[in-house]
Amino acid sequence: MTSISQRVTGFVFSRGAGFLPFADAATPELPLSRLLRLSLFQVSVGMALVLLVGTLNRVMIVELNVPASVVAIMVSMPLFFAPFRAIIGHRSDTHKSVLGWRRVPFIWQGSLVQFGGLAIMPFAILILSGQGEMHVPVWIGHLAAGFAFLLVGAGLHTVQTVGLALATDLAPKESQPKVVGLMYVMLLFGMIVSAIIFGLLLTEFTPGRLIQVIQGAAVATLVLNTIALWKQEARRPSRLLTEEERNQKDPTFQESWAAFVQGGSAIRRLVAVGLGTAAFSMHDVLLEPYGGQILHLSVSATTKLTATLAVGGLLGFALASRVLSRGFDPFRMAFYGALVGIPAFLAVIMAAPASQPWLFVVGTSLIGFGAGLFGHGTLTATMNLAPKDQTGLALGAWGAAQATAAGFAVASGGIIRDIISSWGDQSFGPATGYIVVYSIEIVLLLAALIAMIPLLRTKATVPSRGDTPASDIRHSVVPADA
Numbered sequence: 001m002t003s004i005s006q007r008v009t010g011f012v013f014s015r016g017a018g019f020l021p022f023a024d025a026a027t028p029e030l031p032l033s034r035l036l037r038l039s040l041f042q043v044s045v046g047m048a049l050v051l052l053v054g055t056l057n058r059v060m061i062v063e064l065n066v067p068a069s070v071v072a073i074m075v076s077m078p079l080f081f082a083p084f085r086a087i088i089g090h091r092s093d094t095h096k097s098v099l100g101w102r103r104v105p106f107i108w109q110g111s112l113v114q115f116g117g118l119a120i121m122p123f124a125i126l127i128l129s130g131q132g133e134m135h136v137p138v139w140i141g142h143l144a145a146g147f148a149f150l151l152v153g154a155g156l157h158t159v160q161t162v163g164l165a166l167a168t169d170l171a172p173k174e175s176q177p178k179v180v181g182l183m184y185v186m187l188l189f190g191m192i193v194s195a196i197i198f199g200l201l202l203t204e205f206t207p208g209r210l211i212q213v214i215q216g217a218a219v220a221t222l223v224l225n226t227i228a229l230w231k232q233e234a235r236r237p238s239r240l241l242t243e244e245e246r247n248q249k250d251p252t253f254q255e256s257w258a259a260f261v262q263g264g265s266a267i268r269r270l271v272a273v274g275l276g277t278a279a280f281s282m283h284d285v286l287l288e289p290y291g292g293q294i295l296h297l298s299v300s301a302t303t304k305l306t307a308t309l310a311v312g313g314l315l316g317f318a319l320a321s322r323v324l325s326r327g328f329d330p331f332r333m334a335f336y337g338a339l340v341g342i343p344a345f346l347a348v349i350m351a352a353p354a355s356q357p358w359l360f361v362v363g364t365s366l367i368g369f370g371a372g373l374f375g376h377g378t379l380t381a382t383m384n385l386a387p388k389d390q391t392g393l394a395l396g397a398w399g400a401a402q403a404t405a406a407g408f409a410v411a412s413g414g415i416i417r418d419i420i421s422s423w424g425d426q427s428f429g430p431a432t433g434y435i436v437v438y439s440i441e442i443v444l445l446l447a448a449l450i451a452m453i454p455l456l457r458t459k460a461t462v463p464s465r466g467d468t469p470a471s472d473i474r475h476s477v478v479p480a481d482a
Contacts (some may be wrong), residue, residue, distance in 0.1 A: 016421050030170050035179065038170070039106065039186040041163040044221045046190025048114060048156045048318035051217060052078060052149065055198045056125070056153055061209065070142070076411065077146055078153020082403035085161045089396025090253050093389055103166040103392075111225040114155025118218035121148035122211040159225065161399050165392040166233055168383050174325065180379050181321030188310055190305035213290045256393055265455065266394075269385075270401045273378045273449040277336055277402045278409035280371040283348075284436055287364060287415055290348075294431045295357045305364050312365040316372020320380075330381035331455045337373030338452070340444045342369055345438045345445075352431040374448075375402075376477035381455075413437045 050074055060066040060074070092106045125148075128141030164183060171179040194217075201213050251259070261267050283290075287305055291297040320333050347363030350356075379398060386394035420433035 001172075028373055030172070030175070030179075034232070035182060036186075036356075038163075038167060038228050038232055039183050040224045041159050042183050042186040043190030043193075044114070044228075045113075045160050045163075046154045046187045046222040047194040047217055047220065048118070048152055049192050049193040050198065051118075051214065051464065052152065054122075055195070055202065059202065059205065060125060064125065066125075067127050070128070074145055074149050076407060077149035078156070079404065079407035080150065081154045081157050082407065083155050083400045084154075085396035085403070086393055087253055087259070089161050089165060089392030089394070089399075090256050090390070091247060092165055092392040093256070095249065101233055101262055103162050103169065104229055107166070107225065107229055110155045110158030110162065113151050113236050114159065115218045115222050115301070117143065117148045117153075117155060118214055118221065121152065122207075124148045126210070143370040146283070148377075155221075157399065157403065161396045162392060163228070164379075164395050164399075168179055168395070170390045173384075176183060176380065176383050178321045178325050180376060180383065181317045182307040184317055184375065184379075185314060188314060192310060201363050209230035217269070220457040225363065225372065231336065256390060260390055260397070262394055266385075266397070268455060269378070269452055270397060272334070272448050272455070273398060273401045274405035275448035275451060275478075276334065276374050277443050278405040279338070279441045280341060280367065280374065281406040281439050282409040282413035282437055282444070283367070284406075284410050286414070286437060287348075290352075290431075290434045291357070291360060294352050294434065295355070295360055297357060297360075305361075306363060308364050309368040312368025313372040314368075314369075316369040317376050318372075319337065320373050320376035324376070324380050329456070330377045332377075332450055333376030334374045334381065335449060335452050337370045337375070337377060338448050340366055340373060341445045344440055345442050349438050353437065371372030416440070 037243065056075075060071045088106065092103050095105065097104050124141055124144035126141075128138060130138060130141075162179075167179055167183060168176060198213060202209060287309070293304060304386045316337065320337075323331060324330055342371040344363045344366030347359045347366065351360035351363065379395075382394050383391070416435050417433035420436045423432075
């Protein structure tokens, strides 16, 4: 029996990793165990996102009777910090720490900010709703809740931007597409697992249970991010810097941004990212209502749509990761993702007049698949084309364009649907508002395709950063294990 167990164990360790998604992203310099540990920061980000746009959204409106307009404003607060991702990325590129780190201080500071926001959030929400036992003016609750949501948004944007930059530093050039896929699979994993856990813990809602759940998420954020950071980034203390390096003046953000956008292709890439992300995000709050109100699907059936969308996204990430690792043009991958989105939204639109729920399900899964291809392609292109020593700036600009576009698109989708639905005679009855939004998403996808065409015609050249591995002496004079 012992020999059989040893053979089985040996097979799992030698061959089993080949059956794991993105296991081939591992390299001798960045083994799978270290890569998975690093990706835990994405789990904490996913957990915060579920709290912000999912669990707390429902709890505040249903259990605490907070007006939906107030909830919408609170949930949108993290959006205000999204445009600053480029500045955060730039600062992490040029930061000189006494301990010899560039990325770690920013991820740690972001974790602490996110922890602080989550720590005060439940008390602020209870005061805002009038459910707390403290006799405090409600306007203080509004201010405190807004501040808490802003802190969480600032923390998660900082952690994700600099965390992805650190992953880029550590990953060899040829494995970066697979590392991107793994990072976003872990983000989806964190969102799915967190949603299940929060749902179970809040089945019997009480104010005390809400405090426990949110503050438990705050503690989990610190624990996950600490484990993720442990011995990841190599140090180069200031005592090992040359005199020239000590006296070297770092470029300002304006100078770095001017170098980044030189030639115009960077701006075109960001425009394409914004248009495509808006197209794949405008329906986020409308898919389930569309299925319930128009196609008369049950609550259980519409709830499964989120899983369908996530599965489609995972398949898109998996395919993109495998194909891009073989040298495929990431812009072309993003282009194909936008192309897939057009028939996907057409299927969702046709599901109403044809009264065919299966068209709706197929369209939803294709939306997720197309979004996975598009997101992976644009992010991989951003990583590959980042100028030397500007990885953080490039990823921050990508994240700022994506987050800002997604936030405005989601808000616009709900507003447009309500405005159209309030009109009188409508061609498709109650479905008209939804169909208008989905049609706008198709137009945005066409605009993204047009923006990407010049990028396809020009053969992108990989900057010199790719010729110098992350283990270059500039970052690894002192080993990470030191």
